[in-house]
Amino acid sequence: MMIMSRLILITFFFVGVIFLAGCSTSGGRAPIFDRTVNIKNPITIAEKNREKNKIKKKQEEEVKDSNQDWRPDTYVVKKGDTLTEIALDHGLSYRELAKWNNIPNPNIISVGMILKLSPDEIKVTKDPKKNNVKLVKEKSQDSANKRGGHSNYISWIWPTTGQLAYEFGSGENTKGIGILGESRQPVVASAPGIVVYSGSGIRAYGNMIIIKHNSRYLSVYAKNSVIMVQEGQSVAQGQKISEIGELDDRNYQLHFEIRRLGKPVNPVEFLPELSSMNYINIAAPIFRSSATRMLNVLHAAGVLMISKDKGFSING
Numbered sequence: 001m002m003i004m005s006r007l008i009l010i011t012f013f014f015v016g017v018i019f020l021a022g023c024s025t026s027g028g029r030a031p032i033f034d035r036t037v038n039i040k041n042p043i044t045i046a047e048k049n050r051e052k053n054k055i056k057k058k059q060e061e062e063v064k065d066s067n068q069d070w071r072p073d074t075y076v077v078k079k080g081d082t083l084t085e086i087a088l089d090h091g092l093s094y095r096e097l098a099k100w101n102n103i104p105n106p107n108i109i110s111v112g113m114i115l116k117l118s119p120d121e122i123k124v125t126k127d128p129k130k131n132n133v134k135l136v137k138e139k140s141q142d143s144a145n146k147r148g149g150h151s152n153y154i155s156w157i158w159p160t161t162g163q164l165a166y167e168f169g170s171g172e173n174t175k176g177i178g179i180l181g182e183s184r185q186p187v188v189a190s191a192p193g194i195v196v197y198s199g200s201g202i203r204a205y206g207n208m209i210i211i212k213h214n215s216r217y218l219s220v221y222a223k224n225s226v227i228m229v230q231e232g233q234s235v236a237q238g239q240k241i242s243e244i245g246e247l248d249d250r251n252y253q254l255h256f257e258i259r260r261l262g263k264p265v266n267p268v269e270f271l272p273e274l275s276s277m278n279y280i281n282i283a284a285p286i287f288r289s290s291a292t293r294m295l296n297v298l299h300a301a302g303v304l305m306i307s308k309d310k311g312f313s314i315n316g
Contacts, residue, residue, distance in 0.1 A: 069261060077113040084201045088210060090117055091218055091262035093196035095231075154213055156270045157237060159190045159221060159256050160244060168266040173204060175264035176220065176257030181244040187254055189235040190219050190271075198231050205255065209241055220257035223247070 071090050083106045087094040098106045100119045109115075162185075165178035189211055196218070197210035205222035209229060212218050224242035229235060244252045258267045 070263070071117055071261060073117060075115045075117055077109050077111055077115060079111050081109065081111075082201060083107075083109055084197060086115065088197075088202075088218070088220070088259065089262045091216065091259055092117065093212060095196070154191045154217055154270075155237075156190045156219075156258070156267075156272070157188070158271055159219075160185060160187050160254055162254075165253050168264075168268065173222075173255055176222075176255055177267050179244075179254045179256060181252045181254060183244075183246065183252055184225075185244045185252065186240045187221055187224060187242040187244060188238045189241050190237070190256075190258075191217075192237045193219070193235060195229045195231050195233045195235060195241075198227055198229055206245060207242070211235060211241075216261055218259040218262075220255075220259065222255035222257075223253060225252075 075086060075090070077086070083094045083097055083103070087097050094106055096119075097103070097115060097117070100116050101113075103109065158179075160179055160181055162180040165180045168174070168177050191211070191213045193211040193213035195209060196212045197208065200207050202208060205220070207222075207224040207227050209221040209224065209227060210218055211221075221242060223245040225245040226243040227241070228243075229241045235241060244254045247253050256267055258265050258270055
């Protein structure tokens with residue numbers, strides 16, 4: 001009978017661990033979605049082929065849309081605007097905007113100011129009658145070229161590992177995704193590029209990094225605790241750029257965005273699927289935490305005895 005009761009208790013223990021790992025949340029924490037970063041287990045050859053086809057399709061879309069640029073030539077500054085926000089919303093660097101518009105201090109812009117969103121280009125023209133050369137400022141007819149030329153497809157990686165706190169189009173910031181993490185957890189560059197912003201100029205984003213990957217794509221890493229890169233610095237894919245920030249006493253979270261021509265797109269549709277081993281690594285801390293809570297419950301109920309010498313023992 002004693003053996004049977006112990007088996008029942010052990011069974012309930014493991015069932016409880018699995019239940020808590022999948023369902024439990026503590027008060028005040030951000031909601032955790034069931035589908036952790038769209039993981040499939042395991043990744044088969046067929047799934048790898050689908051991933052390749054997905055990349056090929058995106059490349060074709062990239063070529064098709066290469067000349068379609070929604071951005072206007074100018075922007076009128078509104079109340080509450082900052083040069084950083086205007087640049088981000090149009091897929092540009094705030095330093096570029098400042099240079100193109102002869103703004104000596106990027107922190108000072110006035111309401112009603114008309115900003116050029118592309119540089120004037122210098123073209124050489126020749127007067128056949130007078131046989132002399134003139135330098136004339138003209139606007140480029142190709143909106144993509146005037147902002148840096150056509151771009152190639154980017155192969156992205158996850159900036160950090162963890163469960164989704166909120167999805168694209170939901171949560172506090174609908175322009176990206178939230179990824180839960182741990183204290184001092186590293187954040188890496190999702191793709192190679194140049195850091196065009198590093199600071200805290202937009203209140204809702206906290207300590208933020210913006211990386212420009214080409215003429216069309218930016219990535220945003222917000223709510224960091226520590227920033228490890230500077231503006232103008234080139235970064236490699238996978239290079240550590242920051243550490244996840246703390247939202248409250250027990251909640252660490254990264255806000256991540258991908259912007260195409262300034263417009264937010266769903267990062268999950270661009271990021272790769274993770275392998276089963278990645279899933280295990282992500283899930284391990286959750287199972288450890290849940291197991292600890294279950295052990296504490298059994299110990300408090302007098303069912304489980306814990307000692308340094310004998311370890312765990314069940315009262316029976």
